[in-house]
Amino acid sequence: MKIEVAFTPAELAGIDLGDRVVVVLDVLRATSTIVEALANGARAVSPVSTVDEAVRLAEALGREGVLLAGERRSLRIDGFDMGNSPLEFTRERVSGKQIVLTTTNGTVAILASATARRVLIASYLNLGAVAEELVHDGGPASIVCSGRERRFALEDALCAGALVRRVSERTDGAFELNDAARAAVDLFAAYGADLAGAFARTAAGRQLIDAGLEADLEYCTRTDVHAVVPELRDRQIIS
């Protein structure tokens, strides 16, 4: 099985993804939030790029049964129902709802991967479930870190490394890795024992702490909390 990691979405620019299963990660916080929302019964999450597009889509869908969610600079967008904190997406609030979501990095990476054979959404929260789905799929697989404003983000690289390691444990290591996949595994080995500590020193982590959202940071390190494997189908993420 062939597994590669891209530390930023730009690394996949110009590459034909037609045969790939792409796994998108934005651990702090978009993909953690999507996993949490679908695990708590949301009907679907529609990722969109811009605030205007989010508002238009929510209106087109009819505001009944739709939640408008997203952030800019970590904070809820004015007039939106929810921000991008997984802790907001409780069963009470999201069960049966369709969520329109726009974030700075994660939704952009998901939309950029849309030409792949399959697009799965991963985070620590559903790590084992995604690893199992990758083994079942057989690949080739590209794990794409959303990064942060086009740049490398350590929290995503660590989750990519954790995912590669999980898959390797299930396939007896019989696979090819690219340079980034091997580096991600080594970074996870270096930092994995104290994810919350590692996250707190990242650029994204510091911004969340400054915004008073430290609880999100801790929650996003929790591993194998949910068994959902969200997948993008026809512009909607469902599980």
Place this chain on the structure above:
Amino acid sequence: MKIEVAFTPAELAGIDLGDRVVVVLDVLRATSTIVEALANGARAVSPVSTVDEAVRLAEALGREGVLLAGERRSLRIDGFDMGNSPLEFTRERVSGKQIVLTTTNGTVAILASATARRVLIASYLNLGAVAEELVHDGGPASIVCSGRERRFALEDALCAGALVRRVSERTDGAFELNDAARAAVDLFAAYGADLAGAFARTAAGRQLIDAGLEADLEYCTRTDVHAVVPELRDRQIIS
């Protein structure tokens, strides 16, 4: 002092480099070759993007005293005087010459950094000299890995980590690092004891070995062989 690492040139796209000293790395092999050429008395190296541009520039400069060098898929370009192997750039061949160089990744990254306040060229061969120059300059510094066809390349990340560590030893750690700089330092800690072994497992290293260029790979791991600090000035790299 502020030091950041970009694992690919794309991570610096759209960022104003006007206040930065940018250090470009393409360890296998363009920046190792440039360091070797200037250390052996070449007058200047002119980095260009395309084969056509290289030929035109060499003709404009007058072929006397000019060497046309470069590679595609690791191999010397047809009709060129030299490839991109540092071992070819001996004092006998390059002393007093101007070199026009085009490579797949490194020269592209150098040209993309041209708007920076300063652009320095680094490799393991001149690691200590570049570290000293960075401390003297005071930054802010961006260390840019050329990567491989827009993707993360482990050999460049390791050299970035080694360079950050050298600078930190000279400044008592009094500096800010971005996520990639911290990851690079940790990767160098994991692999630095056996660089040749690590390089041999990278995508670039495997391609060199397949092309019969294993000696280049070993040479490019040698550390502090030269004291030159090549710098881009007015489209030419001089030392």
